[in-house]
Amino acid sequence: xxxxxxxxxxxxDECSEALQQxxxxxPDIRDGSGSEDTINAVFRGVHSVKGxxxxxxxxxxxxxxxxxxxxxxxxxxxxxxxxxxIVDTLLQANDVLTDLISMSRSGDAIPPDFGSECRAALQQIxxxxxxxxxxxxxxxxxxxGIDFVPVQINFDEPEDNSAASGENEFQIVFRPKPExxxxxxxPLYIIRELRKLGTLDLVAELDRLPPLTELEADTPYLGxxxxxxxxxxxxxxxxxxxxxxxxxELEITQVGAMPSFDLGPExxxxxxxxxEGMVGSVVPxxxxxxxxxxxxxxxxxxxxxxxxxxxxxxxxxxPAFAETIAVPMTPPPASTTPASMPxxxxxxxxxxxxxxxxxxxxxxxxxxxxxxxxxxEKIDRVVNMVGxxxxxxxxxxxxxxxxxxxxxxxxVQVLEEVTHHTRELKDSVMSMRAQxxxxxxxxxxxxxxxxxxxxxxxxxxxxxxxxxEVDRSIxxxxxxxxxxxxRNSVDxxxxxxxxxxAAGKSEExxxxxxxxxRGGRIVIEIRDDxxxxxSERVLQKARERGLVSPDAxxxxxxxxxxxxxxxxxTAEKIxxxxxxxxxxxxxxxxxxxxGGRISLKSERGKGMTIQLALPLTLAVMDGMVIRVGSETYxxxxxxxxxxxxxxxxxxxxxxxxxxxxxxxxxxxxxVQLCDLLDIGSSASGADERVIIITDAGEGARFGIVxxxxxxxxxxxxxxxxxxxxxxxxxxxxxxxxxxRVAFILDxxxxxxxxxxxxxxxxVTRFVNGESKVAMAVN
Amino acid sequence: MPVAxxxxxxVVDDQNSVRQMTRITLEQIGVRHIHExxxxxxAMNTASLxxxxxxxxxxxxxxxxxxxxxxxxxxHPAARKVPFILxxxxxxxxxxxxxxxxxxxxYLIKPFTADILRQKIEQVMGxxx
Numbered sequence: 001x002x003x004x005x006x007x008x009x010x011x012x013d014e015c016s017e018a019l020q021q022x023x024x025x026x027p028d029i030r031d032g033s034g035s036e037d038t039i040n041a042v043f044r045g046v047h048s049v050k051g052x053x054x055x056x057x058x059x060x061x062x063x064x065x066x067x068x069x070x071x072x073x074x075x076x077x078x079x080x081x082x083x084x085x086i087v088d089t090l091l092q093a094n095d096v097l098t099d100l101i102s103m104s105r106s107g108d109a110i111p112p113d114f115g116s117e118c119r120a121a122l123q124q125i126x127x128x129x130x131x132x133x134x135x136x137x138x139x140x141x142x143x144x145g146i147d148f149v150p151v152q153i154n155f156d157e158p159e160d161n162s163a164a165s166g167e168n169e170f171q172i173v174f175r176p177k178p179e180x181x182x183x184x185x186x187p188l189y190i191i192r193e194l195r196k197l198g199t200l201d202l203v204a205e206l207d208r209l210p211p212l213t214e215l216e217a218d219t220p221y222l223g224x225x226x227x228x229x230x231x232x233x234x235x236x237x238x239x240x241x242x243x244x245x246x247x248x249e250l251e252i253t254q255v256g257a258m259p260s261f262d263l264g265p266e267x268x269x270x271x272x273x274x275x276e277g278m279v280g281s282v283v284p285x286x287x288x289x290x291x292x293x294x295x296x297x298x299x300x301x302x303x304x305x306x307x308x309x310x311x312x313x314x315x316x317x318x319p320a321f322a323e324t325i326a327v328p329m330t331p332p333p334a335s336t337t338p339a340s341m342p343x344x345x346x347x348x349x350x351x352x353x354x355x356x357x358x359x360x361x362x363x364x365x366x367x368x369x370x371x372x373x374x375x376x377e378k379i380d381r382v383v384n385m386v387g388x389x390x391x392x393x394x395x396x397x398x399x400x401x402x403x404x405x406x407x408x409x410x411x412v413q414v415l416e417e418v419t420h421h422t423r424e425l426k427d428s429v430m431s432m433r434a435q436x437x438x439x440x441x442x443x444x445x446x447x448x449x450x451x452x453x454x455x456x457x458x459x460x461x462x463x464x465x466x467x468x469e470v471d472r473s474i475x476x477x478x479x480x481x482x483x484x485x486x487r488n489s490v491d492x493x494x495x496x497x498x499x500x501x502a503a504g505k506s507e508e509x510x511x512x513x514x515x516x517x518r519g520g521r522i523v524i525e526i527r528d529d530x531x532x533x534x535s536e537r538v539l540q541k542a543r544e545r546g547l548v549s550p551d552a553x554x555x556x557x558x559x560x561x562x563x564x565x566x567x568x569x570t571a572e573k574i575x576x577x578x579x580x581x582x583x584x585x586x587x588x589x590x591x592x593x594x595g596g597r598i599s600l601k602s603e604r605g606k607g608m609t610i611q612l613a614l615p616l617t618l619a620v621m622d623g624m625v626i627r628v629g630s631e632t633y634x635x636x637x638x639x640x641x642x643x644x645x646x647x648x649x650x651x652x653x654x655x656x657x658x659x660x661x662x663x664x665x666x667x668x669x670x671v672q673l674c675d676l677l678d679i680g681s682s683a684s685g686a687d688e689r690v691i692i693i694t695d696a697g698e699g700a701r702f703g704i705v706x707x708x709x710x711x712x713x714x715x716x717x718x719x720x721x722x723x724x725x726x727x728x729x730x731x732x733x734x735x736x737x738x739x740r741v742a743f744i745l746d747x748x749x750x751x752x753x754x755x756x757x758x759x760x761x762x763v764t765r766f767v768n769g770e771s772k773v774a775m776a777v778n
Numbered sequence: 779m780p781v782a783x784x785x786x787x788x789v790v791d792d793q794n795s796v797r798q799m800t801r802i803t804l805e806q807i808g809v810r811h812i813h814e815x816x817x818x819x820x821a822m823n824t825a826s827l828x829x830x831x832x833x834x835x836x837x838x839x840x841x842x843x844x845x846x847x848x849x850x851x852x853x854h855p856a857a858r859k860v861p862f863i864l865x866x867x868x869x870x871x872x873x874x875x876x877x878x879x880x881x882x883x884x885y886l887i888k889p890f891t892a893d894i895l896r897q898k899i900e901q902v903m904g905x906x907x
Contacts, residue, residue: 007798007802008795010798011795041840044840047867047868048793050867051796051888052793052796054888054889055795055799056795069868073868146874146878148882148885199829
């Protein structure tokens, strides 16, 4: 990416933050809870967008932002009152702005009339308020008649500024010879030592640098020349080079005399006196030279009149000034290296020669935490590396445990330490990938606004727990399901204001979107106070579509879960909002694909609650290592309900199926993993087989029969999609401690495969743990 | 006459993209030593510790706006004589007048080209070589 493209990306990232500020601030302004800071923050957001857009040439964006900015300017200076209607228009304008930014970002063509309606509304607001200048175009290029301060800058003089208040200036030439490096001295350390003495200004000489192929690692090719300003004496400077003095070309020349109290011409008195008034603290007399000094000593002699300096604009200092001496700020001790100093001169020059991408630094809006922006790629690479480290460490563990006791004693201890640190490292790194769910939540208010308008309903969206953090991999998968669920809620759940009033509810419906950490998962709840699911209609439709047999008796919960079946939609007319085909079955599939669960509860007339439970991350998980035959697999712990080795008498055979397990009064259908995956089973007798009870969702349970449980461990999930595409039943792969690759099983899909295989024998899946077997077992 | 490759310039703006573009524009006219600050506090830190030949600062920044920064700079012994150019996105005549009164040496309206930047700098410091 060219650096200009990178800058554009930076700009668009800034726009996202600005939009967030605006999105957060406007509702507060609307209901009166906003402060002066709020409106200023909103103004600044739009201003930043406009500024950057102008720089990068996004003219449509500039034009729209300009009008919006003008309205906000009037508001923040108190010339325009923030009424509800006006803020609503501003909210719409923010939506237009968001779209314009989006289109500019993706390079899509912007329709010529885009946002013109909104812009007209904004201009009307301005006009009604007293015609805020029909100023469609941004600022003029120049103002006439403003007097600026002429500046006394004289660059022909040697930089004398340090020759005051006890600072020495040394010109330094430093060119290391090969011997310097051979004696294990390092030019960088020497330069750092120099830097500690004061201000170091070095320029690197690059002319001796050969092409890369001819570069020899142990030969110095660089030299440095520059100046050091320091209160230190010559001896101290010499000391820095003490050990290398014979192994390099070295010249240290002291420049300029000791402090002189000759004072240069004061800047034009007119400006000076106005500065005084402004700052409120007395400005000390000038201390010499025309260029600003680094330091300031309180013992300065008052001005003695203009020196022989060549400036033609010299003016005598106003006498009133002469008597004043003040110390407005503590002068920084000369020996400390200024914290804000840029990187050492040498690398600086190298950077100028070969510009590297720089990570931008930005403050997170409103959180108060200092943040920095790092390319995602870099973080992912680190996560990968840590994953490899975890695997390598597991392998190390295996090797160590295989050693004889007397050898392994100390090793085991050290390994424990390593394991501990690796775990901490892994946790830290994973937390870097963590993002607040707000990233997804923040799109919802606008969605609800638009839907409410389209359906002529009144809907309020409440957010809670939006700061809950979750791995980015999950965040990315949350967007679509959430959007669809909320759409459903507005479209089918919340009633029209009239219907609500008739039912004794408030005209405005509420949707509450919340997120919280619960039991090692993140639970997201979408609760509305609408009409709930119309069970009769759902059952009817299900019967019509043959999804359920006509005489089946289903409880309320069962009926509600019918909406998850593919091809289900009860909309009388397919509105273009919820559309057709993207039914709850797809939503459920999306959630299950990331190892999550979805469940719903509905109360007729009161509302509906949908709950999503998702793992905290997709990158690492707790896994149970299992063996079938000679093959090893990993099963996600989250999918395991319990493991047992029941006596053969508890297993009831059914013709053509692996049988059923009687477990605490229920019958659980069994699945032979070896059959499912088509691998030979080992010869262990029926009594030795282990059965893992898993939950396939909605209370449907089945038991997977395996040969052996080999232990559980944290497992780094590696995707196999790139190499193998999507393999049904396999969710990924990992490398075990013994160095072998093991596939991670996708339990939900396995259950589907198993049921479809069993369809001929008519074994239906469990619903709610009660057995409903079409074929009688006696 | 100031030598572009030698002068040290501080760019102050809370928006990174604008800072970078200003940097690029400065580099286009030959400036090599460019410091950056993203707020007034950082700017004052740099200005008090580094010898600077020019400060270019945005006006609209959170916490400390450009005008306040200008006044702080003008009040600081080490930095008070450093030429200061105020950047503004809104052609606000009143603001520019205020800036001039507070000791600014010139102003620039965003967005600006390399030519305009050079022009404004030369108005303040003399012809850049």
